[in-house]
Each structure stands twice: as structure tokens, then as C-alpha cells.
Amino acid sequence: MATGFSATSMSRTGKSSMRALPVLPPPPTLRVFPPSIHFDMDETGELYGETITIKNCDNRPHLVRTKQPENKAQWSIDPPFTSVMLAPGMETTVQVYFCTDELKDFADTLLVMTHDQVVEVPLLARGPCANIEFVGDFDFGLVVNESIITRQIILRNKGNKATTWRVKHEKSSLFKLDPLEGAIEANSEGHLDITLKPSELGPVTSAVTFQFDDDVATRRLDVSASVVAQALELLKVDEGEGGPLRKLLFGSVYFGEANVMYADVYNDGPMPTDFTIKMQARKDAEVQALNEEDMDEEEEEKKKATDRPEGYQEEGAEWSEPKPDSSVTCEPMEGFLGPYEKVRLAFTYAPDLREDLRGFKVTRPPVAAYAVDSTFLCQVIFGAFPKRLKMPVIGRGVLPCLKVNPDKVRFSEVPLHGAGDAVVTLENESEEMPVVFNISRATFFTAKPSRGLIQPGCSASTVVTYSPRALG
The missing domain is CATH 2.60.40.10 (Immunoglobulins)
Structure with missing residues (x-):
């Protein structure tokens, strides 16, 4: 009896040769679905059940039989013994049940047979256990040098038992983890924050080990990032070279007129970011522009108080705050910078004639000597990076003499x-x-x-x- 096919070919010498072709296995006679049974137990004495469907996939009828699992104290099938003739394309069902008074794992096998095929259906019943799934990306991808990036990892317990966890990592690692331990109830989740503050360029990798209760395997994961350089700059526009812009000087402008100067805010890096412009009238703008630390709200209030005259009181004082200087404006005040993108900023200086020129002539300053200096601190605040760009903007309002x-x-x-x-x-x-x-x-x-x-x-x-x- 032939077991396969053969093919005849001619060699270079003119002689024929026989070459055997692979023999394809016959299609399965039966299809059993689902191919396995898995029960997760919550408590003892509860009856668990599932239906198995058996289908005749052959083109001729077959007698199908089932064999009971060996551990009949916990496993049972209904009907207890199946012997049915299935026509081509027809199917039958069998109910599989499990019940026990012990909270531990049980495994067995259900056999589905014909005269030429035996299908094994694995049966598994697991006692209460935790099933931990990690949700989140442990790969930070591209990270800008000297920035602070925090990723949150979710530890989701999809099991039916609570568990405790602990995490260990290299103390010298640039990655900081918080918290280092916790507990997760059944069908609940916990959170882990991973913070990276790189100081050098290049790849960064650290091994993180999660330890759980005895019934959950230890997991070892790698946290990684690629640290790249990124520069955020204010650039000149008027000059052809477009170099860094450290200070914007309007010079003298007559009251009632306006002067416009331009600058580019440039994102020299692969990470996008949004930005916001903050303009503040400050006498110490040039000093603050050189200060890398940002002044908080409390220091702002103290600085503002030093500019108030003696005898000023918060309530009931005759002296009031002067009208804020708004002679310098910027458009746009906010925007978005893609990778290696520039956005043009337009600064307008329009000095306003102060109220103190009104009144008797003897109280006015000489016209030739009257001038108002406006000093502003321009801050460019980026949403994705802690760094701020600071630049003093200086103008002088004068009268024609x-x-x-x-x-x-x-x-x-x-x-x-x-x-x-x-x-x-x-x-x-x-x-x-x-x-x-x-x-x-x-x-x-x-x-x-x-x-x-x-x-x-x-x-x-x-x-x-x-x-x-x-x-x-």
C-alpha cells in the first residue's frame, strides 16, 4: 500500500530519479471545544460547570465515546457515559462539573474517543490565588538629559486572592521607585511610580525584581531609557546669524508710539513641548534673568512689599498700589513646539504717558528730563521640561524735546x-x-x-x- 506520492525528474546525465514528496496528515475526525477546562475556585462546596461541544468533522459517521476523569470525587460529567453516533457535521455536548471541600489545585483529563482518534481535554481547578498583571511601559523611550520624567505602573490583581508585593532594584540606579512595597486585594490594583532624572547621555537600564506571596512567581523586569540632548533657546531674528538672545533692548521710544521687535523660541531636540510666556515688570529683571532658580510666590510677595512706601497698610491705607506697567506685551503668549521647530514671538513696547505729568507746571519735571524706564522679565515656561528661559526686556519712554x-x-x-x-x-x-x-x-x-x-x-x-x- 502506498504511503505517499513520488515524483520523477531527469538528472544532468539523462537518468531519471525518484523523489519522495511529504505525506500530509489526515484532517482530524473530531473537534472538541473548548480544548481545555479551567476553574478558579473562590470557596469550598461550590459547584462549577462548563459545557464541551464535540463535532464530527469527517465525511462519514463516527461512534463517539467519552471516558470519566479518574478523580471522580471532584470531577464528573453529564451524561456520565456518552456513546453516540454522529453523522458528518453533527455535534453533541457534555457537561463537566467540579466540586470540592479543599482549597487547592486539582488536575485531571477527560477523554473523547472514536475508533481512530483520542482527544485529551485537560481539566484544571485552581484554588484561590493572585494573578498579577503589569499595566504600563517600563521603557521610557527618549528622555531629555537633566529632565525629570515619572511613569506610573499599575499592578493589577486579576486573581481571586489578595497578595503583598515588594520591589528591589539597584541603589545606584538613576531610577527611583515609590513605594517599595504594598498590598493588592483580589480584583483590585496598586500603583508604582518610577522616576528618572538622568545626568548623562546614552542608554540607561536597571533591573527591577518584584516579589509576591508564595503562590505568585517572582518577576524580573528591565527599566530602560535613551537619554538624549535637548536645548531650548531664544534666538535673534534681526541678525542674519540668529544667535542666542540674552537681552531685548528697545532703546528710547516716544510716548504714544510703539516699537516691535521679534525673537524665535527654538526647540532643538526630539521631544515636543508646549510653552507659556510670562511677562513681569521688575526692577531686578537683569539679575533675575541670571538666576537659575525660580522665585516662588512667597518671595514674590516679599519683593513686592519692599517696593511699598513706609506707612503702607493692607487695610485702610491712603496709599494704593500703582497701576501695573503694561507697556511691554508679547504675542503669542502660549503655543506648541514640535521637534526642532521654531515659533516667532513679537514683542511690542508702547510706553504710556504717566499721570504725574498732569497738574500745575511747578510740580512737573522738566520736559527734557522726563523719561520712564520700563524693565520686564520675560519667562518662557515649558510644559514638558522644568527649565525656564529668562530674558530682560528693557525700554525707555521719552517726550519730544x-x-x-x-x-x-x-x-x-x-x-x-x-x-x-x-x-x-x-x-x-x-x-x-x-x-x-x-x-x-x-x-x-x-x-x-x-x-x-x-x-x-x-x-x-x-x-x-x-x-x-x-x-x-
């Missing part, structure tokens, strides 16, 4: 349709800002030149002409 000499021009008698000239000197008394003058025309009066630019500390002359066209 133009002196006209003489301040009055008197023309002698000028004949009708004639002309009379007078020289007027315009002097820019400001030492900081140039001034642009524009003299408008009036009836019978013109000036030449009527417009121009006068540099700080310089003067210019213009000729005022009187040309009467009517008597009077």
Missing part, C-alpha cells in the same frame, strides 16, 4: 503782496532721540524747509515768510 527760538516772531510792516522773512531756530534738547518736525501752512505764512530731522543735541533753521494778500 524741541525748543523754538524765538518762540514768537514779529514782522515789521510788510507791503501788500510783498514778503517778510524771519529766521527761526529749532533745537532738539533731547540727548537720546532724534526729532522729526513738520510745519504746516497757515494763512499768509509759510516755512522753508517745512519738515526735517534733527539729531539729538543738534539744531536746524527754517525761514518763516509772511506774504500778505489782503489788508489787515
Whole structure:
């Protein structure tokens, strides 16, 4: 009787050779589902049961029989003995039951047989035990150097018995675990925080061992991360090189006008982050920009109190807080930075004329000496990193200081349709800002030149002409 197939092929010498082909196994006659039975016991004396389906997958009828498990004190089947003729494609069912007065593990086998096939169905009943599942990623992936990253791992007990756990790891490891032990009730979960604060570039790995009660195996897992460099910078825009921006200087700006300067906040690294801009009017902005530590709210209040005059009281005081300086603004105030991405920031300085210029002339400062210095601390706060970028923003609001000499021009008698000239000197008394003058025309009066630019500390002359066209 042939047991397989053969194939004939011709060799290079012209001779034929026989090559045996693999013999495929026959398809199974029976299909049993489920292929195994597993009961998790909660208490003694409880009856557990499950149904097994037996199907004839052959193209001819078969006599199917079942054999009782050997341990009949705990295991039983219904009907206790099955002998049924199954036509092709037909199926039958058998009920499997388990009951005991001992909380321990029991294992047995149910046999399903035909004349040419025996199917073994493993039977397992387990006493109360914990079944721990870890939910969370022990691989931190890419981590920025000198940042602080915390991952939470969930220890989920899917079993029907409480357990205690302890964790051990290398004390020299950069990974810090909290807590180091705990207890988990049945069908409950516990939490473990793993914190990493790397100080060097490269891969970081540490072994973590979880120990449980006697009925749960010890688990050893590896916590890993790849530490990469990431720089967050404020860059110049006006210059072609676009180097680091340490200080933003607006210089002098006339009251009522506005000056806009730009800067780029740059994420030079693979990790994305959101950012928020915080602008504070501070006299010590340049000092705070060099301070790597952030001032907390209590220190902010103390610093604010030092700027208040003597006799100030929180309640009932005549003195009140001055209006906050809002002359420097930034847009946008928040945003998102992808890996290696820049976002353009627009800083606007619009000095506002203070209230103290109003009132009697004797109480005003000289116009040439009046100026308001605005010093702001710009902080760029990143959501994914503890580092802050600090930069002082400085501007000076000034008034135009133009002196006209003489301040009055008197023309002698000028004949009708004639002309009379007078020289007027315009002097820019400001030492900081140039001034642009524009003299408008009036009836019978013109000036030449009527417009121009006068540099700080310089003067210019213009000729005022009187040309009467009517008597009077």
C-alpha cells in the first residue's frame, strides 16, 4: 500500500530519479471545544460547570465515546457515559462539573474517543490565588538629559486572592521607585511610580525584581531609557546669524508710539513641548534673568512689599498700589513646539504717558528730563521640561524735546503782496532721540524747509515768510 506520492525528474546525465514528496496528515475526525477546562475556585462546596461541544468533522459517521476523569470525587460529567453516533457535521455536548471541600489545585483529563482518534481535554481547578498583571511601559523611550520624567505602573490583581508585593532594584540606579512595597486585594490594583532624572547621555537600564506571596512567581523586569540632548533657546531674528538672545533692548521710544521687535523660541531636540510666556515688570529683571532658580510666590510677595512706601497698610491705607506697567506685551503668549521647530514671538513696547505729568507746571519735571524706564522679565515656561528661559526686556519712554527760538516772531510792516522773512531756530534738547518736525501752512505764512530731522543735541533753521494778500 502506498504511503505517499513520488515524483520523477531527469538528472544532468539523462537518468531519471525518484523523489519522495511529504505525506500530509489526515484532517482530524473530531473537534472538541473548548480544548481545555479551567476553574478558579473562590470557596469550598461550590459547584462549577462548563459545557464541551464535540463535532464530527469527517465525511462519514463516527461512534463517539467519552471516558470519566479518574478523580471522580471532584470531577464528573453529564451524561456520565456518552456513546453516540454522529453523522458528518453533527455535534453533541457534555457537561463537566467540579466540586470540592479543599482549597487547592486539582488536575485531571477527560477523554473523547472514536475508533481512530483520542482527544485529551485537560481539566484544571485552581484554588484561590493572585494573578498579577503589569499595566504600563517600563521603557521610557527618549528622555531629555537633566529632565525629570515619572511613569506610573499599575499592578493589577486579576486573581481571586489578595497578595503583598515588594520591589528591589539597584541603589545606584538613576531610577527611583515609590513605594517599595504594598498590598493588592483580589480584583483590585496598586500603583508604582518610577522616576528618572538622568545626568548623562546614552542608554540607561536597571533591573527591577518584584516579589509576591508564595503562590505568585517572582518577576524580573528591565527599566530602560535613551537619554538624549535637548536645548531650548531664544534666538535673534534681526541678525542674519540668529544667535542666542540674552537681552531685548528697545532703546528710547516716544510716548504714544510703539516699537516691535521679534525673537524665535527654538526647540532643538526630539521631544515636543508646549510653552507659556510670562511677562513681569521688575526692577531686578537683569539679575533675575541670571538666576537659575525660580522665585516662588512667597518671595514674590516679599519683593513686592519692599517696593511699598513706609506707612503702607493692607487695610485702610491712603496709599494704593500703582497701576501695573503694561507697556511691554508679547504675542503669542502660549503655543506648541514640535521637534526642532521654531515659533516667532513679537514683542511690542508702547510706553504710556504717566499721570504725574498732569497738574500745575511747578510740580512737573522738566520736559527734557522726563523719561520712564520700563524693565520686564520675560519667562518662557515649558510644559514638558522644568527649565525656564529668562530674558530682560528693557525700554525707555521719552517726550519730544524741541525748543523754538524765538518762540514768537514779529514782522515789521510788510507791503501788500510783498514778503517778510524771519529766521527761526529749532533745537532738539533731547540727548537720546532724534526729532522729526513738520510745519504746516497757515494763512499768509509759510516755512522753508517745512519738515526735517534733527539729531539729538543738534539744531536746524527754517525761514518763516509772511506774504500778505489782503489788508489787515
